[in-house]
Amino acid sequence: MRVAPFIATPMEFRTVWWEDETVRLIDQRKLPHTVEVVNCTDLSSVAYAIRSMQVRGAPAIGCTAAYGMALVARQSAAHSVEDLLEELRQAKAILDAQRPTAVNLAWATSRMLRRAETAASEGTTAIKTVLLAEAEAIFAEDLAMCHAIGEHGAPLIPPRGHVLTHCNAGGLATAGYGTALAPIRTAFAQGRPIHVFVDETRPFLQGARLTAWELLQAGIPQTLITDNMAAFMMQRGHIDCIIVGADRIAANGDVANKIGTYGLAVLARYHQIPFYVAAPYSTIDLATASGADIPIEERDPAEVTHIAGIAIAPHGVPAAHPAFDVTPNELVTAIITERGVLHPPFTVALRQLASQP
Numbered sequence: 001m002r003v004a005p006f007i008a009t010p011m012e013f014r015t016v017w018w019e020d021e022t023v024r025l026i027d028q029r030k031l032p033h034t035v036e037v038v039n040c041t042d043l044s045s046v047a048y049a050i051r052s053m054q055v056r057g058a059p060a061i062g063c064t065a066a067y068g069m070a071l072v073a074r075q076s077a078a079h080s081v082e083d084l085l086e087e088l089r090q091a092k093a094i095l096d097a098q099r100p101t102a103v104n105l106a107w108a109t110s111r112m113l114r115r116a117e118t119a120a121s122e123g124t125t126a127i128k129t130v131l132l133a134e135a136e137a138i139f140a141e142d143l144a145m146c147h148a149i150g151e152h153g154a155p156l157i158p159p160r161g162h163v164l165t166h167c168n169a170g171g172l173a174t175a176g177y178g179t180a181l182a183p184i185r186t187a188f189a190q191g192r193p194i195h196v197f198v199d200e201t202r203p204f205l206q207g208a209r210l211t212a213w214e215l216l217q218a219g220i221p222q223t224l225i226t227d228n229m230a231a232f233m234m235q236r237g238h239i240d241c242i243i244v245g246a247d248r249i250a251a252n253g254d255v256a257n258k259i260g261t262y263g264l265a266v267l268a269r270y271h272q273i274p275f276y277v278a279a280p281y282s283t284i285d286l287a288t289a290s291g292a293d294i295p296i297e298e299r300d301p302a303e304v305t306h307i308a309g310i311a312i313a314p315h316g317v318p319a320a321h322p323a324f325d326v327t328p329n330e331l332v333t334a335i336i337t338e339r340g341v342l343h344p345p346f347t348v349a350l351r352q353l354a355s356q357p
């Protein structure tokens with residue numbers, strides 16, 4: 001079993017990569033106890049990897065879908081460019097449908113389809129070549145984005161360095177290095193005091209299983225807490241700031257993120273704790289006016305009633321499972337992007353960001 005190649009050090013993970021005409025990725029459902037690589041050799045296995053959350057995290061599923069589009073192109077037997085483009089349109093529709101909330105998924109597949117269309121005049125072989133290059137470019141840009149978010153975000157962490165995180169917006173949620181974890185990683189690398197309070201993040205336990213694993217790999221001090229301890233930690237003065245990721249940021253700055261984020265934002269406002277959102281520009285969706293328009297993924301209730309396949313609730317009990325919630329922009333202190341830190345009013349700041357070259 002291949003172990004995922006670290007890009008450079010345990011500080012950086014290669015969450016998904018292309019090798020031998022195959023999309024390979026870490027099976028994040030198996031972490032933290034097993035580092036297992038999944039080999040996706042066709043569109044359905046890439047779609048399954050995204051749907052089943054073998055790979056998850058908005059930028060990471062965007063990168064994975066991009067490699068999936070390249071895989072479809074390179075496996076296509078289409079004799080005409082139009083037939084190949086139609087196959088890619090169908091592949092995009094299938095991939096986009098796997099998880100509706102994270103805008104990065106559709107953003108990546110749209111970019112891949114546009115790239116194929118711009119190469120159409122060069123023929124099917126050229127499209128096969130340029131699509132793999134485009135997927136690799138999306139991956140490389142994502143990794144660079146993470147580091148830029150780290151540089152912009154690190155100065156926002158107060159001197160004591162006690163940061164609360166929710167879910168996993170680390171290297172495993174991106175090409176590597178992370179978004180919400182990026183300022184933490186960067187500040188730690190700068191030798192500054194850091195202590196991360198890691199929300200376990202029911203029901204998928206991205207915090208307990210993934211963030212805790214990443215921070216251990218990186219040697220970053222942490223304390224794992226249950227989600228219902230977050231208020232207590234804020235009330236006792238243990239939290240200096242909160243940094244979360246995002247799956248979609250609407251044009252007015254409303255933020256869709258893992259379920260439980262909204263509650264943290266309300267608590268942060270009550271306790272006057274800065275609440276930061278770290279996300280790449282590819283997570284910003286100016287076509288969505290506000291959080292009310294963001295689709296919220298409903299997942300299998302079995303992910304609530306079971307942990308690792310073990311029932312923790314009576315058989316047959318009805319369970320809700322909205323996988324995300326929306327934090328109103330007025331509860332967000334600032335949005336950390338690779339292009340800089342955005343402050344309210346976010347409608348203006350986001351429009352100005354979009355106008356940058």
Ligand SMILES: CSC[C@H]1O[C@H](OP(=O)(O)O)[C@H](O)[C@@H]1O
Binds near residue numbers: 058168245246
């Ligand atoms: C860097 S974006 C990570 C973002 O995605 C997570 O959701 P999921 O684990 O369901 O893909 C969560 O909302 C994170 O903040």
